[in-house]
Amino acid sequence: MRILVAGGGISGLATAVALGRRGHEVLVLEQRPLFAASGTGISLAPHAFQLLDRLGVGDAVRERSLTIDAFHVRDGSTGELVSSVALPACRRGACPTHATAHRLDVHEPLLDACWELDSVHLHADSRVVDYTEHPGSVTVGLADGRTLTGDALVLADGSHSLAHHRPEWAAGAPEGHLAVYRTVIPMELVADRWQDRATTCWVGRQWHISHHPLPDDAYLSVSATRHHHTGGGLFGDRVDLEQVLAAFPEIGYEARNLLTTGRHWRAWTAPRRRTPLGWARGRVALVGDSAHPARLLAASGIHDVLEDAVELGASWDTAEGGVADRLADYAAQREEQVRHGHAEFAAGRGRPQGGADRPHAHPVRPAGTAATAACGPVTSSSAARC
Numbered sequence: 057m058r059i060l061v062a063g064g065g066i067s068g069l070a071t072a073v074a075l076g077r078r079g080h081e082v083l084v085l086e087q088r089p090l091f092a093a094s095g096t097g098i099s100l101a102p103h104a105f106q107l108l109d110r111l112g113v114g115d116a117v118r119e120r121s122l123t124i125d126a127f128h129v130r131d132g133s134t135g136e137l138v139s140s141v142a143l144p145a146c147r148r149g150a151c152p153t154h155a156t157a158h159r160l161d162v163h164e165p166l167l168d169a170c171w172e173l174d175s176v177h178l179h180a181d182s183r184v185v186d187y188t189e190h191p192g193s194v195t196v197g198l199a200d201g202r203t204l205t206g207d208a209l210v211l212a213d214g215s216h217s218l219a220h221h222r223p224e225w226a227a228g229a230p231e232g233h234l235a236v237y238r239t240v241i242p243m244e245l246v247a248d249r250w251q252d253r254a255t256t257c258w259v260g261r262q263w264h265i266s267h268h269p270l271p272d273d274a275y276l277s278v279s280a281t282r283h284h285h286t287g288g289g290l291f292g293d294r295v296d297l298e299q300v301l302a303a304f305p306e307i308g309y310e311a312r313n314l315l316t317t318g319r320h321w322r323a324w325t326a327p328r329r330r331t332p333l334g335w336a337r338g339r340v341a342l343v344g345d346s347a348h349p350a351r352l353l354a355a356s357g358i359h360d361v362l363e364d365a366v367e368l369g370a371s372w373d374t375a376e377g378g379v380a381d382r383l384a385d386y387a388a389q390r391e392e393q394v395r396h397g398h399a400e401f402a403a404g405r406g407r408p409q410g411g412a413d414r415p416h417a418h419p420v421r422p423a424g425t426a427a428t429a430a431c432g433p434v435t436s437s438s439a440a441r442c
Contacts (some may be wrong), residue, residue: 059080066163073111073170113169124143131258156255157271189340212346234281263280265281
């Protein structure tokens with residue numbers, strides 16, 4: 057079969073690897089001139105490495121990642137340490153259990169895997185702007201006027217996906233937007249107390265900040281999220297420090313000092329929805345941020361991205377029938393996983409899964425109280441949630 061994949065980020069490449077290794081012809085259509093990762097650092101929990109192993113790139117990512125030893129939650133207004141947990145170094149022979157990486161450290165191994173597959177073809181400067189389903193195929197229109205036809209289309213085009221503007225995918229109006237401000241700070245500018253190998257999450261009433269060291273130990277990755285953004289759309293725009301601080305007027309002294317150390321900020325916005333947009337309709341499937349609602353307490357959404365790609369590949373193996381049947385199976389499996397939880401689904405349905413550490417966001421309690429915790433009680437298994 058010939059499968060078109062719109063988007064050459066981590067989700068698009070992971071999907072291409074999952075399907076290309078099953079012998080399908082996959083065309084990855086990337087809108088930018090080059091296949092490159094955007095963004096800063098990401099957090100990787102045990103489940104992410106298990107999924108990367110199933111894609112054949114787990115060891116390559118492990119070699120490029122940095123083990124994280126602890127997870128801390130702090131009150132964003134007072135600076136008080138709310139909870140702390142030491143993280144295990146290894147589990148079941150897979151190392152590291154919890155780690156950080158540059159986004160490029162995941163993107164490049166997947167890109168290399170795509171280049172090694174004769175069945176995967178990578179096309180830059182190919183922005184998908186529309187698609188049309190036919191009885192036996194689907195055709196995409198590109199920004200430069202070209203058209204391409206395949207048996208199926210996978211939209212891996214992020215939180216501002218083409219699907220979000222199509223009536224068949226309508227899931228009600230977004231409940232607002234969140235904004236994420238990201239930077240990396242040279243470690244020599246960072247206070248000594250933030251230079252340990254730990255992930256720290258500062259939690260406020262409608263915001264949170266997380267930071268962790270990157271694999272070279274030369275930089276600290278910082279992500280600041282405003283849960284209700286009232287300004288215009290941001291698409292990786294450069295923003296100055298004053299704009300960042302203005303988005304967090306309630307921030308406490310210690311957290312504010314950390315933000316002021318950052319000099320080169322970029323910002324993204326994403327629509328907020330309560331439920332996923334869906335995973336498949338007809339000959340079209342969604343993966344990654346195109347399908348999922350914005351996650352308040354997830355550092356990167358990498359786990360959802362990898363789960364979608366792995367499960368889509370598995371559906372091509374296990375489902376019977378044509379394209380629509382296989383995509384419907386993918387949608388049903390992912391919906392069941394999200395509804396009942398990763399561990400219960402794996403035990404009850406028999407589909408081999410990567411693990412039981414799928415992160416779920418928990419409600420944030422108001423800042424300024426000793427009970428504040430972004431992810432509920434922090435344990436070694438729940439630490440990946442932020």
